[in-house]
Amino acid sequence: MSVFSRGFRGRRQEGPPGRVPPGQYLVDDFPVLSAGPTPETPVEEWTFTITGDVDAPRQWSWEEFLALPSETITTDIHCVTRWSKLDTVWEGVSVDTLLEGVDTSAEYVLAFCDGGYTTNLPLEDVTDGKAWVAVSYDGEPLEAEHGAPARLLVPHLYLWKSAKWIRGLQLLAEDESGFWEALGYHDRGDPWQEQRHWGD
Amino acid sequence: MGRLSWQPATVTDAFAETPQVRTLELDVTGWTGHLPGQHVDVRLTADDGYQAARSYSIASAPEEKGPRLTVERIDAGEVSPYLVDELRTGDRIEVRGPIGGFFVWHAGLGGPVLLLAGGAGIVPLAAMLRHRVASGSDAAVRLIYSSRSLGEVIYREELDRLATHEGVDVVHTLTREQPAGWRGFGRRVDRELLAEAAWPASSSPLTYVCGPTAFVEKVAGSLVQLGYDPRTIRTERFGPTGR
Structure with a gap:
């Protein structure tokens, strides 16, 4: 049973039906959350790598990465700290494109990043048009604190899965906890099921 | 570890820290303790069932009565003006937690410890400082705390008392307005201020930075430029996201 808060009304900015997951509120700005200093890797030194359980690792330089076919993605995003932002617009390369022709029996991926951040995902959560490596937000290159030069975008899961400052994907046969997943956050992070923490 | 569930909490005390900031002492059913630096989610329920939840840092040390939360009013916010x-x-309200396993310091981690607070970012860092003293740890701890004016310094008298303990230093900087005769710093925390006032990079401190995003970006970036190992710098950013 709920505990009622005397005199509390709230703002009731509940958003369009079916767009705001339970326990979330809408923001217009774009809050920044990260566990350490913002890494600043010059694009000349940046590469993106597909590694792990693959026939042959793949790597792109920044220039090569920008030459890949990209897509514009308009999507809602949901942070475990309870804010959601609707209709965000990104430009990025589909993970399907990055994995095209890769021969693997892996069922999981671990995204790895500058600064040491990692996050784990089932392969099926990043394929079939569900995930991108984004290089721009709202028509502009990503800002440093939002993951420049590139971040993962997996909008159907809580935003800690959309790893900032991404440098590659490691394909894995077995699931391996990423940074927050080892520190109490849910392994999968589906906002519609409120999978925030261990046991949710 | 079991699922975190919403627990009823009764407000046992509430007092103003500054005109914008208030501390709430809670008695939480089934509270199992916390680590300094952790936060809780707070949920409010209107009489028709509408609910809103937000996260707040725990201010108290595990050794103290509580937990206590210190909340800054975000004028356009939904939950903080009520709190x-x-x-x-x-x-009564509801809380879920404690939450967070990274932005945490406890005596077992030792020192030296460098704490950098901007505004209400002091809250989780004060929990660490209180724990340092309450636990009898001898870890060297230095807090550098940036506020706009003396009137906006949260926990001012308590920080003065904590700073009388051997091995605990508190350095204030007031960025907007300094009273006559002010002997602390009078500018934003930047590379030069850190070079002058922080433990040097060579002492390899465990470093915790908490404050508004712009503060954290500036301070953490400056520390990296000064040669601090980025892996020893833990950050917690917050902003007025309630708009």
């Missing part, structure tokens, strides 16, 4: 202006002793 700061409306909630009274004896009222």
Whole structure:
């Protein structure tokens, strides 16, 4: 049973039906959350790598990465700290494109990043048009604190899965906890099921 | 570890820290303790069932009565104005937590410890400082705390008392307005201020930075430029996201 808060009304900015997951509120700005200093890797030194359980690792330089076919993605995003932002617009390369022709029996991926951040995902959560490596937000290159030069975008899961400052994907046969997943956050992070923490 | 569930909490005390900031002492059913630096989610329920939840840092040390939360009013916010202006002793809310396993310091981690706070970012860092003293740890701890003016310094008298303990230093900087005769710093925390006032990079401190995003970006970036190992710098950013 709920505990009622005397005199509390709230703002009731509940958003369009079916767009705001339970326990979330809408923001217009774009809050920044990260566990350490913002890494600043010059694009000349940046590469993106597909590694792990693959026939042959793949790597792109920044220039090569920008030459890949990209897509514009308009999507809602949901942070475990309870804010959601609707209709965000990104430009990025589909993970399907990055994995095209890769021969693997892996069922999981671990995204790895500058600064040491990692996050784990089932392969099926990043394929079939569900995930991108984004290089721009709202028509502009990503800002440093939002993951420049590139971040993962997996909008159907809580935003800690959309790893900032991404440098590659490691394909894995077995699931391996990423940074927050080892520190109490849910392994999968589906906002519609409120999978925030261990046991949710 | 079991699922975190919402627990009823009764406000046992509530007092103003500054005109914008208030501390709430809670008695939480089934509270199992916390680590300094952790936060809780707070949920409010209107009489028709509408709910809103937000996260707040725990201010108290594990050794103290509580938990206590210190909340800054975000004027356009949904939950903080209620917590700061409306909630009274004896009222009940719900909390879920403690949450967070990274932005945490406890005596077992040792020192030296460098704490960098901007505004209400002091709250989780004060929990660490209180724990350092309450636990009898001898870890060297230095807090550098940036506020706009003396009137906006949260926990000012308590920080003065904590700073009388051997091995605990508190350095204030007031960025907007300094009283006559002010002997602390009078500018934003930047590379030069850190070079002058922080433990040097060579002492490899465990470093915790908490404050508004712009503060954290500036301070953490400056520390990296000064040669601090980025892996030893833990950050917690917050902003007025309630708009």
